[in-house]
Amino acid sequence: MLVVIELPEKLPLLTKFSIMALNRRNFLFLLGATTTAASLGYFSSKASAQPLQLLTGDEESEDSEVFQLPPLPYEYDALEPYIDAETMRFHHDKHHAGYTKKLNAAINKHSELKNMSAEDLLRQIARLPEDIRATIRNNGGGYVNHKMFWEIMSPDGGGEPIGAIATAINSNFGSFDNFKEQFNAAGSSRFGSGWAWLVLSRDGKLKTLNTLNQDSPLMEGMYPIMGNDVWEHAYYLKYRNDRGAYLQQWWNVVNWEEINRRFEQASATV
Numbered sequence: 324m325l326v327v328i329e330l331p332e333k334l335p336l337l338t339k340f341s342i343m344a345l346n347r348r349n350f351l352f353l354l355g356a357t358t359t360a361a362s363l364g365y366f367s368s369k370a371s372a373q374p375l376q377l378l379t380g381d382e383e384s385e386d387s388e389v390f391q392l393p394p395l396p397y398e399y400d401a402l403e404p405y406i407d408a409e410t411m412r413f414h415h416d417k418h419h420a421g422y423t424k425k426l427n428a429a430i431n432k433h434s435e436l437k438n439m440s441a442e443d444l445l446r447q448i449a450r451l452p453e454d455i456r457a458t459i460r461n462n463g464g465g466y467v468n469h470k471m472f473w474e475i476m477s478p479d480g481g482g483e484p485i486g487a488i489a490t491a492i493n494s495n496f497g498s499f500d501n502f503k504e505q506f507n508a509a510g511s512s513r514f515g516s517g518w519a520w521l522v523l524s525r526d527g528k529l530k531t532l533n534t535l536n537q538d539s540p541l542m543e544g545m546y547p548i549m550g551n552d553v554w555e556h557a558y559y560l561k562y563r564n565d566r567g568a569y570l571q572q573w574w575n576v577v578n579w580e581e582i583n584r585r586f587e588q589a590s591a592t593v
Contacts, residue, residue: 389430389437392423393470401478405572410560415473418556422465422537429455429462441467445541464537468518468550475549475585477578486583487590488548495529502531507570509533516554522547523589546589549582
């Protein structure tokens with residue numbers, strides 16, 4: 324709460340009622356400020372027009388939001404008929420927003436971590452303070468995984484890989500069809516909630532795998548090139564319990580240009 328008090332040219336005696344209106348700390352602050360100002364001759368007619376703002380002690384600085392919810396790079400209905408608008412709206416505005424909020428709340432408990440990226444927090448998950456480690460694992464993972472997820476999908480997606488990632492897929496899996504089969508198997512075999520991944524491992528090879536919940540390959544020293552969310556909230560409104568149908572249809576929105584960019588970026592660091 325902010326209290327604004329106009330100081331007149333001649334400050335009258337404070338009445339008992341006025342004193343009761345102020346808490347003890349602010350009354351002493353006001354009394355000290357008034358005495359000092361009066362002794363310095365600050366109570367001119369010009370100065371009296373300036374309000375004095377006092378803090379009542381009810382204010383608390385708001386926790387900063389280091390991580391912001393990224394906007395979708397397209398409209399909610401842009402990926403239809405493969406992913407419906409209602410799913411996209413809830414997935415982004417509720418689930419991803421929830422991960423973002425909880426990640427910020429955890430970071431606000433340890434200000435020394437605020438200069439770290441969300442990706443670096445996951446890479447160093449074992450070194451984080453124990454009281455927020457699980458929260459960062461779940462919500463930091465959710466934040467990073469979904470940020471990638473929106474970017475590797477596009478209304479103009481689908482088709483086959485392009486560029487360096489196409490060559491690497493053929494080299495590591497034999498063919499694009501073999502890769503798709505292995506990737507879908509990773510998604511369908513994940514019991515419960517999780518992700519299917521194409522990752523670049525430390526030895527520079529591409530691998531498919533799946534992870535539990537919002538766990539990120541970053542925690543294992545691998546770089547996620549692409550990933551498909553197989554939590555039920557990603558597909559249940561349209562596909563119900565048919566995860567296999569969702570996995571098959573998802574290839575129609577895959578953004579190979581962005582995936583190729585991620586692969587080239589990761590390859591430069593191996």
